[in-house]
Amino acid sequence: MAFKNSKGLIPFKNRVWLSTPTKHAEEMEYVMEAFETNWKSTVGKNIDEVELQMAEYVGAKYAVALSTGTAALHLATKLAGEKLYGQARLNKGTLAGHKVLARDTTFDASINPIAYEGGEAVFIDTEYDTWNMDPVALEKAFELYPVAKLVVVAHLYGTPGKVSELKAVCERHGALMVEDAAESLGAKYNLNGAWRETGILGDFGCISFNGNKIITGSCGGMFFTDSKDDADKVRKWSTQSRENAPWYEHEEVGYNYRMSNMIAGFIRGQIPYLQQHIDQKRAIYERYKEGLKDLPVKMNPYDAENSIPNFWLSCMIIDEDAMCQQIRDDRKALYIPEAGKSCPTEILETLAKYNAEGRPIWKPMHAQPLYRSHAFVTAQSNGRGQSNAYIDRGKAVDVGMDIFTRGLCLPSDNKMTPEEQDVVIDIIHRCFGD
Numbered sequence: 473m474a475f476k477n478s479k480g481l482i483p484f485k486n487r488v489w490l491s492t493p494t495k496h497a498e499e500m501e502y503v504m505e506a507f508e509t510n511w512k513s514t515v516g517k518n519i520d521e522v523e524l525q526m527a528e529y530v531g532a533k534y535a536v537a538l539s540t541g542t543a544a545l546h547l548a549t550k551l552a553g554e555k556l557y558g559q560a561r562l563n564k565g566t567l568a569g570h571k572v573l574a575r576d577t578t579f580d581a582s583i584n585p586i587a588y589e590g591g592e593a594v595f596i597d598t599e600y601d602t603w604n605m606d607p608v609a610l611e612k613a614f615e616l617y618p619v620a621k622l623v624v625v626a627h628l629y630g631t632p633g634k635v636s637e638l639k640a641v642c643e644r645h646g647a648l649m650v651e652d653a654a655e656s657l658g659a660k661y662n663l664n665g666a667w668r669e670t671g672i673l674g675d676f677g678c679i680s681f682n683g684n685k686i687i688t689g690s691c692g693g694m695f696f697t698d699s700k701d702d703a704d705k706v707r708k709w710s711t712q713s714r715e716n717a718p719w720y721e722h723e724e725v726g727y728n729y730r731m732s733n734m735i736a737g738f739i740r741g742q743i744p745y746l747q748q749h750i751d752q753k754r755a756i757y758e759r760y761k762e763g764l765k766d767l768p769v770k771m772n773p774y775d776a777e778n779s780i781p782n783f784w785l786s787c788m789i790i791d792e793d794a795m796c797q798q799i800r801d802d803r804k805a806l807y808i809p810e811a812g813k814s815c816p817t818e819i820l821e822t823l824a825k826y827n828a829e830g831r832p833i834w835k836p837m838h839a840q841p842l843y844r845s846h847a848f849v850t851a852q853s854n855g856r857g858q859s860n861a862y863i864d865r866g867k868a869v870d871v872g873m874d875i876f877t878r879g880l881c882l883p884s885d886n887k888m889t890p891e892e893q894d895v896v897i898d899i900i901h902r903c904f905g906d
Contacts, residue, residue: 483825505518523535536703543710553567556570573610574595575652595849600773604628614641620645650675654680657680658686659782660780661780676697709724760786764900768904772789802841828896832880
């Protein structure tokens with residue numbers, strides 16, 4: 473810890489969090505209703521209402537309530553594989569032997585379902601405009617892997633990507649799109665002149681109700697579709713693929729992925745407050761933007777003309793020439809303090825010292841130990857093996873790693889007061905001090 477400019481600063485008495493559940497009165501009413509009526513398992517009024525209300529909110533014909541966002545992504549990915557390549561054998565997944573073009577800068581829950589189904593992820597680099605999948609890199613990936621027929625996109629930290637361009641690339645190559653909207657519930661995108669919710673922009677959509685999301689059930693997820701057949705299939709898979717027989721009859725592999733009526737009760741009580749939470753998150757983003765405008769940093773960007781984020785997490789990226797030296801391995805990070813400069817490691821360590829929680833940007837999947845053998849594609853082409861001892865080819869392009877290196881997530885809890893946020897902003901300023 474090199475931070476010395478601490479005059480007048482004391483740690484927060486109560487921790488200032490990155491993002492935690494914001495509870496209201498109604499959640500417990502619906503949870504207790506499930507408890508008192510004894511509908512505690514995977515059927516009940518709360519599940520029915522959550523599916524109806526969320527389908528109506530996003531504009532989907534059908535919603536299937538599941539135990540987690542990861543479960544939703546798994547079944548969406550499995551369903552996409554079955555539509556493309558047919559029903560899988562019991563000892564293989566629906567994507568066995570096939571490459572899938574996938575988001576690189578994301579949480580691994582977006583990607584792991586590809587492995588669950590036996591597929592091989594090819595990672596697509598990020599663009600600087602929204603910090604999401606680069607459509608140019610996606611087009612390059614189809615040039616390198618023309619047999620690929622599935623693309624997995626995600627909207628980072630609640631900000632929609634360049635959906636129109638990504639969909640156009642998919643359509644040109646006859647590919648399906650799984651949309652991971654786990655972080656972006658309530659975000660909107662202008663698709664072909666019509667504002668639509670994230671979660672219904674691809675062929676299959678998924679959201680998360682994890683404990684740190686914009687609304688929560690402590691856990692939970694949801695699958696969206698306009699196809700009754702697809703909704704019925706996902707619902708069947710999520711309840712152990714039981715057939716219509718008086719005993720337990722199974723023709724397909726199934727999973728224990730259905731949402732419980734108790735969890736659905738908590739979510740049902742949260743739904744009326746979704747817009748309030750979004751408004752609070754946006755106010756936090758705007759206060760950071762104003763409070764940090766005199767520093768060599770920028771907030772996580774978005775396309776104001778074609779998207780409305782939900783502002784789930786406020787993030788910033790340090791200008792390249794304002795970075796002090798920082799190095800990371802797979803577990804630890806070190807930096808050398810320098811007057812007038814800083815780095816994510818210094819800022820995060822200093823926030824932690826004063827009892828506030830920040831977080832690094834998602835480390836790109838192509839740099840994760842379990843995926844280092846997988847292909848990685850940038851806007852220039854193949855992103856692997858670009859260094860050369862004998863020919864100066866300039867700096868290799870790796871946008872996702874650059875954002876990871878220079879960026880960080882700021883405390884974004886919607887229960888953080890403006891006064892607490894002012895202290896966070898002051899701490900960041902002091903990190904760039906002498």
